[in-house]
Amino acid sequence: MSQLPHRIEHDLLGDRAVPAEAYYGVHTLRAVENFPISGTPISIYPELVRALAAIKQAAALTNRDLGLLDARLCDVIVRACEEIRAGALHEHFVVDVIQGGAGTSTNMNANEVIANRALELLGHGKGEYAHLHPNEHVNMSQSTNDVYPTSLKLAGYVGVHQLIDAMQILREAFGDKAREFADVLKMGRTQLQDAVPMTLGQEFSTYEEMLGEDIARLREAALLICEINLGATAIGTGINAHPDYAGLVRQHLAAITGIPVLTAPNLVEATQDCGSFVQLSGVLKRVAVKLSKVCNDLRLLSSGPRAGLGEINLPPRQAGSSIMPGKVNPVIPEVVNQIAFEVIGNDVTISFAAEAGQLQLNAFEPIIAHSLFKSVAHLRAGCLTLAERCVRGITANRELLRRSVENSIGLVTALNPYIGYANATEIAQEALITGGSVYELVLQKKLLTREQLDQILKPEVLTQPRPPIGLK
Template sequence: MVMKKKIDGMECRTEKDSIGSKDIPEGVYYGVQSLRAAENFRITGLSMHPEVINSLAQIKKAAAITNCEIGLLDKHIAEAIVKACDEIMEGRLHDEFIVDPIQGGAGTSINMNANEVIANRAIELLGGQKGDYSIVHPNDHVNCGQSTNDVIPTAGKMTSLKLLKNAKKELERLHKALCDKGEEFDTIIKMGRTQMQDAVPIRLGQEFKAYSVAIQRDINRMEKAQEEMRTLNMGGTAIGTGINADEAYLRRIVPNLARISDMDLVQAYDLIDATQNLDPFVAVSGAVKACAVTLSKIANDFRLMSSGPRCGFGEINLPAKQNGSSIMPGKVNPVIPEVVNQVAFNIIGNDVTITMAAEAGQLELNAFEPIVFYCLFQSIDTLAYAVETFVDNCVSGITANRERCKELVDNSVGIVTALCPHVGYAKAASLAKTAVKTGESVRKLILEEGLLNEEELNEILDVKNMTEPGISGKELLLKNME
C-alpha cells in the first residue's frame, strides 16, 4: 500500500528508508534515496553523463537476467526489470536520474537512483503503483547480487570504453588529415627552428608528417587504455569477496553483461584488487593527457606559423572562422587552435584530480570514484570534440605560403650549419655573425672569401638535400678531391 498526500496542491507519495520518511512527488520514478542525494549534493548543477545511465541500465539488465537464470528472481519480475532497462537504454527516463555527478558515498547515490527508477518503472509495467516496493524492490530485486562497489566501477569502465571509442575515431580522422597535408606540403622548404631561433631547413610536409606520427602514437595509447577498461570486478559485491552473490551468478554475470553490451568484457582475476584500486582509470587519464599535450603542442605550432599575417612568420594560413576583434577591423584570430589549447589545459588539470583521488583510497574501497568519473568522462568527451573541430575547422583547410617560406630560408643564416664539415665550426660561426651584422647572405660571404667555389657551394647549400639524410660532408670532400 502506497501512502499518498497532497502538499501545496501537488500529489505526493511517502517513502521510507533507514533515515526516515520523505514525501516524493507522485509522478516521478526516482525514490527517497535519490531525492536525499539530490538535496545533499548540489555541486555541479549538471546531470549524470547519459552513457553512465545507459551503462547502469545494461548492468541491471544483465543482473536481472542472470538472477532469473539461476532461480533467484521470478521470471515476471525479471522481465519487467529488463523492459525498464531497455527503455532507459533507448534514452527514456534519463531525466529521472537526478543525482549530481560529484557525490559522497562512493557512488551509492547514483546506484540507488538507478535501482529506484528501474524498480518503479517495473512496478508500473506490472500494473502497480510507483512506490509499492512489495512488487519490485530497488534493493532486493533490482540490486540483487550486487553492491555499489562493483556496479559503479563497472559502469565507469563501460562508459570509458564507449567514450574512448569515439575519441579514437576522431583521432584517426586527425591522423589522416595531417598525413594528407604532409603529402600536399612535401615540396615546400621552410626554416626549421629550435628554441624559437633559426636552425636548419625543413620541409613543411615533414613537419605535418611528424605531427601525424605523434597522433598515431596517441591512438596506440588509446587502444591500450581501452584494454585497461575491459577487466571488471562485477560479482565482487561489497569488497571483492562476493558476499551475497550466488556462485552461479558470479560465473555468469560478466559473460551476460558482455553479450548485452556487445563489449569484450572479462572478470578480474582478483576481485578484491579490482575493487580496491583505481589505477586503471589513472592509466586511461594518462593516455588522454598525453594526447592533449600532443594536440596543444601542434596547436601552438599552428599559431606561430600562421602569425601575422604581415608581421609574423606567415608561413601557413589557417581558415578564417570568425571575426577576431570587436575594435580592430579585419583581424582574424586562430580560434580553433586556441580552443584546443584550452581543452588541453583542462584535461591536464583533470588528470591531477584523478591521480589524487585514486591515491586517496583506503583499504578495501576508494570512495572517490565519482570525481574520477566526472573528470575522466569530461576529459575524453572534450578531447573528442576538440579534435573534431580541429580537423573540420582548421587542419583540413590549412594552406601554405610557399614564397614566404622560401624567402625566410634564403635570408636565414641557419644554412651555415651545412658548412661546418667543409670550413670548420669556428669559421662557420664567424660567417654567421658577419651575415647577421651586415645583412649579407652566407653564400655571398663564402664566395667573396674564396672558401668554396660556386659548384661546391651549390651542392652543399642545396636546401632540399639539407632536409633528409644524404651525402655526408666527408664524402663530398673526397668527391671534390678526385
C-alpha cells in the first residue's frame, strides 16, 4: 500500500511525518495522538476558531506597529487570519476539545494553520518555516496563557449574545401567549393544591418576565468576560512583550471584533483567575434551572389528555409510544429539561476546574471552555426549539378552566368578602364532603344570585388587588 504524501516537520521530540495537505503541523499532530478523548475537535466551536484568528491578527498588527514584525509577514498573517475568521480552514483545527497543557495544543494548532496559510500566500510550501514560523512570528509577544483565556472570553461573549437573542425570541413567544390568554380564568395552585383564581395570561406572563430578568443577568455576566489578559504572556509579567504591547493589542482586538475588551489592571491576577467563567456559568445555571421549571409547568398543565390537568394543549410533534396507540408526549419540554440537567452538571465541572488552578495558572481551562460552550450552545438551541416547536402552538382549554374555577374549593377565598367567613367555611366543608360545586352551593343557599356570582367571577375582579366590588 502506497504511503500518503507527507512532509517532515521537527520539534523537540524529533521528526514526524505530517500529511502534505494539512495546514496544521507537528505540534498539532502530537496533540491529536495524545488526546483521543472526546473525538470532538475544537472546530465544533467556530466562534473559538474565529476568536483565535482575531487575536493572532491583532498581535501581528501590534508587532508591526511596534517595529517587531516585518510588514510583509504581517500582511500575510493578517490575510490568513481574515480567511479563517470568514470560515476558511476550520477543518484543520483538529485537536480535541479536552486536552492537557492548559490549551497549548489549541494555541499551537492556530499558530500552525495560520503560518502554513501565510506561507502559501508568500509563495512557499507548507512547513517551510524558515520563511515564516508558527512560534517566532504568528505567536510573537504571546503565550498560550494569555491567548487561550482571551479566546475563550471572545467566543463566550459572542455565544452569550447569541443565547440572549434566542431567549428574547422565547420571551416574546410567552408574551404573545400571555396577551392571548389574558381573559382565560383558571385556578392558581400552591403545593399542587387549589389556591385562588388567576388568569392563564398571568401564568404565562411570569415566564415572559423570568426570561427578561435572566437576559439582564446574562448581559451583566457578558461584561465581566470583556476583561482580558492579552499581553500577560506566560504568567502576567509580560515577559518577551514590548511595554506598549498590551495596550495596543487591546485596541486592535477591539477594532477587529467589535467587542469592548478591557485590559485587566493586574495581569498576574488575571492570568490565574477563572472567576468570570464561574460567574457566567452560574448565570447559565440560573437560566437552566428556571427554564426547566417552566417546562415542568408546561408538562403538568398539559397532562392528560383526559386523566391529567389538561388545562392547555401542546402542539403534537410526534407519536409518543411504540406500544400505546394515539399517545403523544410533551417531547419539546422534555428535551429542554435535559438540556437544563446538562447545564447544571457543566456548572459543577466548571466550578471544580476553576478551583483546581494552582499558583500562577489554571491548567484546566480546556474543560471549562468545553463545558461553557456546550451550555451556551445547547441553551440557545433549546430556547429556539421551545419557542418555535412548542410555545407558539399552545392552546387553552377555556371551558375546562372556567369549570375548574367554579368547582374549586379555592373559590370560597374570593367569595369570602361577599358571603362572610362563616358561610365560606360552611360552603367549603360541604363541597368537600359532597363533591358539589362551590358555585352551585352558593346559589342553592341563596347567598348570592347567579348575576352577582358572574360579576364576582370576572377576571378583572378576581385577579388583581382591589376592594370588594359593589354588587347589583
